[in-house]
Amino acid sequence: FIHILCVGFLAVSSEDPFLTSSSLPTCLPFASSQSVPLPFPMAHGTTTLAFMFQGGVMAAADTRSSCSGLVACPASQKILPIHSHLVGLTSGTSADCALWKRILARELRLYQLRHGRRLSTSGAAKLLSHMLHPFKGTELCVAATLCGWDGGETGPGSRGETTKNQMTELFYVCSDGTRLRGMLFSVGSGSPYAYSILDQGVHWGLSVDEAKSIAREAVYRATYRDAYSGNCVDMYHITSKGWTRRNREDLKEEYYREKERRKHEKTERRDVTFSD
Amino acid sequence: MALEDVCSFKERPVQHKWFSFSSLGDAAIPFPKSDYYNLRLETSENNCGVPLHFFIPPLPHSSSFINRPLSSFCPPKNSMTVQRPFRLAHGTTTLGFIFQGGVIAAADTRASAGGLVACPAVHKITPIHSHLVVTSSGSGADCMLWERILIREIRLYQLRHGHRLSIRATAKLLSSMLHPFKGTEMCVALTLCGWDNGPKLIYVCSDGARLQGDVFSVGSGSPYAYGVLDRELRWSLSKGEAISLAREAVFRATHRDAYSGNNVDLFHITAQGWSQRKREDLKEEYYRDKEKKGKKKNDKLK
Numbered sequence: 001f002i003h004i005l006c007v008g009f010l011a012v013s014s015e016d017p018f019l020t021s022s023s024l025p026t027c028l029p030f031a032s033s034q035s036v037p038l039p040f041p042m043a044h045g046t047t048t049l050a051f052m053f054q055g056g057v058m059a060a061a062d063t064r065s066s067c068s069g070l071v072a073c074p075a076s077q078k079i080l081p082i083h084s085h086l087v088g089l090t091s092g093t094s095a096d097c098a099l100w101k102r103i104l105a106r107e108l109r110l111y112q113l114r115h116g117r118r119l120s121t122s123g124a125a126k127l128l129s130h131m132l133h134p135f136k137g138t139e140l141c142v143a144a145t146l147c148g149w150d151g152g153e154t155g156p157g158s159r160g161e162t163t164k165n166q167m168t169e170l171f172y173v174c175s176d177g178t179r180l181r182g183m184l185f186s187v188g189s190g191s192p193y194a195y196s197i198l199d200q201g202v203h204w205g206l207s208v209d210e211a212k213s214i215a216r217e218a219v220y221r222a223t224y225r226d227a228y229s230g231n232c233v234d235m236y237h238i239t240s241k242g243w244t245r246r247n248r249e250d251l252k253e254e255y256y257r258e259k260e261r262r263k264h265e266k267t268e269r270r271d272v273t274f275s276d
Numbered sequence: 277m278a279l280e281d282v283c284s285f286k287e288r289p290v291q292h293k294w295f296s297f298s299s300l301g302d303a304a305i306p307f308p309k310s311d312y313y314n315l316r317l318e319t320s321e322n323n324c325g326v327p328l329h330f331f332i333p334p335l336p337h338s339s340s341f342i343n344r345p346l347s348s349f350c351p352p353k354n355s356m357t358v359q360r361p362f363r364l365a366h367g368t369t370t371l372g373f374i375f376q377g378g379v380i381a382a383a384d385t386r387a388s389a390g391g392l393v394a395c396p397a398v399h400k401i402t403p404i405h406s407h408l409v410v411t412s413s414g415s416g417a418d419c420m421l422w423e424r425i426l427i428r429e430i431r432l433y434q435l436r437h438g439h440r441l442s443i444r445a446t447a448k449l450l451s452s453m454l455h456p457f458k459g460t461e462m463c464v465a466l467t468l469c470g471w472d473n474g475p476k477l478i479y480v481c482s483d484g485a486r487l488q489g490d491v492f493s494v495g496s497g498s499p500y501a502y503g504v505l506d507r508e509l510r511w512s513l514s515k516g517e518a519i520s521l522a523r524e525a526v527f528r529a530t531h532r533d534a535y536s537g538n539n540v541d542l543f544h545i546t547a548q549g550w551s552q553r554k555r556e557d558l559k560e561e562y563y564r565d566k567e568k569k570g571k572k573k574n575d576k577l578k
Contacts, residue, residue: 192499196528197507203569221503265511 045228047190047219048078048089050147050170051198052183053206056239057147057168059087060215062190062223063232063248065094074231075248083108084242086121086148091187092141092175100142104128121148121169122181129179142175145185147238168238190222190229197221208237212246220251367535369497369526370400370411372469372477373505374490377515378546379477381469382522383411384497384530385539385555396538397555405430406549408443408470413494414463414482422464426450443470444488447478451486458484465494471545497529497536504528519544519553527561 048061061078064071076094080101081087088104090097107127111119119127125146132142148169172180172187184202186194197218206214216233223230235246370383383400386393401411402423410426412419429449433441441449447468454464464482479487479494491509493501504525513521523540530537542553 192532193503193506195532196500196503196525199528199531200504200524217507218503221506224506225499225502268511 044091044141044143044188046078046091046188047186047194047222047226047229048091048145048188049184049186049191049194049198049215049218050089050145051185051202051211051215052168052170052204053202053211054204055206055208055211056149056237057087057170058211058215059089059145059147059236059238060219061089061234062219062229062251063234064223064228064230066228071230077234079234079236081236081243082124082146082148083112083118085118085150085238086124086146087236087238087243089145089147089187091143091145096140096142096175097144100128100132100144103131107131118150120150121146121171122150124148125171125173125179125181128173129177132173132175133177135175136177140175142173143187144173145187146171146173147236149238149240149242151240186218188222188229190219190226193222193225194218212237216249220254223251224255366413366463366465366495368400368413368495369493369501369529369533369536370413370467370495371493371498371501371505371522371525372411372467372491373509373518373522374475374477375509375513375518376511377513377518378471378544379409379469379475380518380522381409381411381467381543381545382526383541384526384536384558385541386530386535386537387416388535393537399541401541401543402427403543403550404446404468404470405434405440407440407472407545407547408446408468409543409545409550411467411469411494413465413467418462418464418482419466422450422454422466425453429453440472442472443468443476443478446470447480447486447488450480451484454480454482455484457482467492467494469543469545471547471549475545493525495536497526497533500529500532501525515544523556523561527558527565530558531562 045066046062046064048059050057050059059079063075063078065073065076078090078094078097079087080090080098082101082105086108088101090101104124104127108119108124128144128146132140146169150167150169170182170185172178172182172185184198186198198214201214201217202211212235215235219229219233223233230251232248232250234248237244237246367388368384368386370381372379372381381401385396385398385400387395387398398416400413400419401409403409404423404427408430410423412423426446426449430441430446450466450468454462462482466480468476468478468480470476477489477492479485479489479492491505493505505521508521519542522542526536526540530540537558539555539557541555544551544553
C-alpha cells in the first residue's frame, strides 16, 4: 500500500490571536512509523524541582544529560529563563524542551509587545499546553515546570488591589496534556528521592537560605541514588525583582565530604566491640 | 558443596505423579489444581531426612522438561497456570538499616492488588527466630509461604546441630531454595535483619540477588524512603533517633506512593533479640505534619 506523507501548514483558527503568525513545525507526524524511531525508551532521566515559599519560588535542577547509558553532557542547563520574571525547568527530551522554551519565549514576548503587559504565568502555562496539544500521542516528550512572578506591571484593565495581583505561581505542564498548579513539584527519574526530602522540610515560612539549602540537599540526594541524575546543581530564585541565579555547584565535592564523614564513622564503628 | 549434600539438592527427575491422565492436549479439561500445588515434601533416602524436596513443576528451561517423553502431557504456554490479574510492582515500602544499637526493620502495612487496597493491615515483617526478622516485598502469597519454609528449615537445623544457623548462611540457604524458581512468575524480595556476633542485614531476591549491606529499602516506595534515610542515617544514632528516622522514612514513602500506606510496623533487633514497637497509624502523623507546617506558616507571618 502507499504511504501518504502529509506535508502542509498547521491549520490555525482565526480566533486564536497568539498563533496567527506562528511558524510551528510544518509537518506533523501523523503515524509514528514514518517518524524517526526512538533509540531507547524515554524515562525523563533528570531531577528538577521547584517550590513556593514566603520568599518567592526556589527552582533547582541537576545538570546531567543522559542518553540511555551514556552521559551525553555533564553540564547541560535544565533551568531556562523565559523572561525576567519567568523561569522554566525542563525534563524529557532536551531537544524538544529547548525548542519549546524558545517558542514559548517568543510567544510571550509578542504578547507583551501587542498588549503592553506581560502574560501571567497561568496564561503562559495554558498557552504552552495548547501549543503542545497537537503533538499529543506523538513521541514528543516535554515536561516543563514554569515558575514565575506575576503582577507589578499593571495594565489599564487590572483591578486596583496590587497585593492580590502580585504573586508567585508554579505550574507543571506536560506534553501529554497535564497542566497543574501547585506549591511543590519535582519531575524526573530522581524525583521520588527529592520528594521525600522536600516533603520533610518545605513549608511556607522558610527563609531564603533555608530554602536554598533544602533545594540543594534534595537534588544531592536524588543524584546520590539515581543513576541518570548527577554532576552539578543549578539553582534559581524568583522574586518580585526577577530571577537570580546561584553559581553552579559541583556535587562531587559534597559527595566526597560525606564520604569522609562516613569514613570517620566506620573507624569508630570498628573500635566498638559488641558485647554478648 | 556441603550444603548441597545436606539438602540433597541434586538434579532429580521430577515426579510426574499428577500427569497420570492421558488425553491432555485439550485445554478444556480442568486441571486437578489440588495436586499441582500440593508441595508434598519427601524425606530423602540417603541423608539424615532433610525434607527439602519439592515437586518442582517442569520449568521450560530445565533439563527434565526437555527430556520428558513427548507422548506425555505438554502444558500449553499459559493455559494451565493461573493467569496473573495485574502486573506485580512490589507495591510496598520496607526498609532496614544498621546502627550502633542494632538493626531496625520497618515496613508499611498495605497490601495492594492493582488499584485495590486488598488489606490495610498486613504483617510484612515476620520474625524467623529470636534474633532474626525478615521483611517481605513482592507477591504477598509467595512471601508468606517462603517465610514459613525458612522458619521450618532454620528450626530443623537448630534441632539437629544444636546451634543456630548464621544469618549469612540463612541467606545462602534461602537463595538456593529460591533458585529453581528463577524465571518463573514467583516474586519474592526479602530482607533478613538480624543479629549474630554483630548486626547483619542481607537482601535476598527471587531473581537470585543476595547482598549484604548497611541500609536497604525495597518496594515501590523505596526511592522516597532512600531520600530520607540517606540524609540522616549515621552509625552513631541513638535508639530513639533511629526509630524516629525509620518511622519518618516510611511515612514519607506512604505520603507519596499510592501503593504504600495505612500503618507502620517497626522492629528493633539487638543482641538480646527482637522487640516490636506498637503498630502506628500514619494518618495521625499526616495530620500532625500538616498542622506543624500550618503553624510554621502562621508563625512566620506574624
